[in-house]
Amino acid sequence: MPILTFTTAVCFLLLVLHIVPGPLSAGECREDVLLDGSERIVDFGLDSTDHWWARTQPFEQLQRLWVDGNVYGPFMSVTAPVFSPDGSSWTSVGVMNGELSLVSNNPVRIEQFTSVAAVIYPAIGSKPWIRFSNGPQEFVSHGDRTFTLVDARMDMATDPLGMVVYNTARRGSTIALVRNGVDIVSADDIVLAGVWSDGRAVFATNNAGQWTVFVGDQELRRSLTSVRSLTVNRAGTVLGGIGSITNGSFAFLYTDDYVDIWTGQILDGVTTFELHPFEPLCAYIGLERGASFLYYNSAQYPGGRERGRATFSHNGDVMAMMGRDMDDFITMNGRRTMLANRLHLGAKLALATDGNSFAYSNGVQIVLWDLEKTAPQFARICDVISDVTFMPRSSSYVALGRFGTQLFRISCTP
Secondary structure: OOOOOHHHHHHHHHHHHHOOOOOOOOOOEEEEEEEOOOOEEEEEEEOOOOOEEEEEEOOOOOEEEEEOOEEEEEEOEEOOOEEOOOOOOEEEEEEEOOEEEEEEOOOOOOOOOOEEEEEEOOOOOOOOEEEEEEOOEEEEEOOOOEEEEOOEEEEEEEOOOOOOEEEEEEEOOEEEEEEOOEEEEEEOEEEEEEEOOOOOEEEEEEEOOEEEEEEOOEEEEEEEOEEEEEEEOOOOOEEEEEEEEOOEEEEEEEEOOOOOOEEOOOEOEEEEEEEOOOOOOEEEEEEEOOEEEEEEOOEEEEOOOEEOOOEEOOOOOOEEEEEEOOOEEEEEOOEEEEEOOOOOOOOOOEEOOOOOEEEEEOOOOEEEEEOOOOOOEEOOOOOEEOOOEEEOOOOEEEEEEEEOOEEEEEEEOO
């Protein structure tokens, strides 16, 4: 007979007694059983589109994949699924008796392959690019078109419609930028950030220690000593990052509406750059004369002695950062709120779109703060819990939690 830990037994009893039926009211949490514990849970995850997955072990050396309650396998091994940004498609790779197969609700047809290195979905659409090998040769394909990769590095990006695919590759002592299998740029080094909405690559080149930022053939900024956190939003309409020159660092942004690239104040250092999902806005930590500040474009706010990462809500309406001075605080859209309890500053922050609440996982439970209340709301304690995600359709914070051998979907409303 299996031995239950005290925590597991208490959690199970609480679940039996306190599961909330029907729609959630304000301040309530609900637990829904996803897996009943008949198979050992290997790992699990929750996508931002509210699709869940889990890998279980029905027998020794065998695994099964669960996606939204549907089971696939068994396999000797199976990868965690990659979901399309709209949640309509997902792809995984299963191995059974040495044979590989693409496991998907919308599979790309590939005739023969011996390994799969990456699955990349475009921002719009349900057909991914698959990077795979067939013996010593490597390819990238989305079924209709296949391109050969030669000495390719691991970075890869596609445009929002999935029409073109870029990667970088080694060419002797230089690096090439490759578009649909054809070299188009060569430099000492290249950082590939993403693809613009019209199919042009967003990248930075290093030649003789000098970095330059490009969109396609368009040069945006040159003579930089380094470029970091170069990022493109999902729609391919805004880019941003951190540039350095001899006397400091600064954040920068660009969109087609700009005549020139926007650059922030030159600071002693810039870290933890975050790009707005839609607009030419960014949040970052800047260092100036030994002090740390939170910047929202050019607006400056106290950064605290310690801090987490600045984060945007899924629609970009809220920018927030957890921090600590003598007491802990959260800054939302520039407004600082002091909090009585200690925060887990390293946790991934989940944000509602109204700016009145936030949540995160402390490793074993959802911690939810309603800023109109003086204390946080806690969900049930688990053995282990996933990161928390705010789901706009249900206006709730959601995570997956494992209690013993059972898997639950846990959702809370502020």
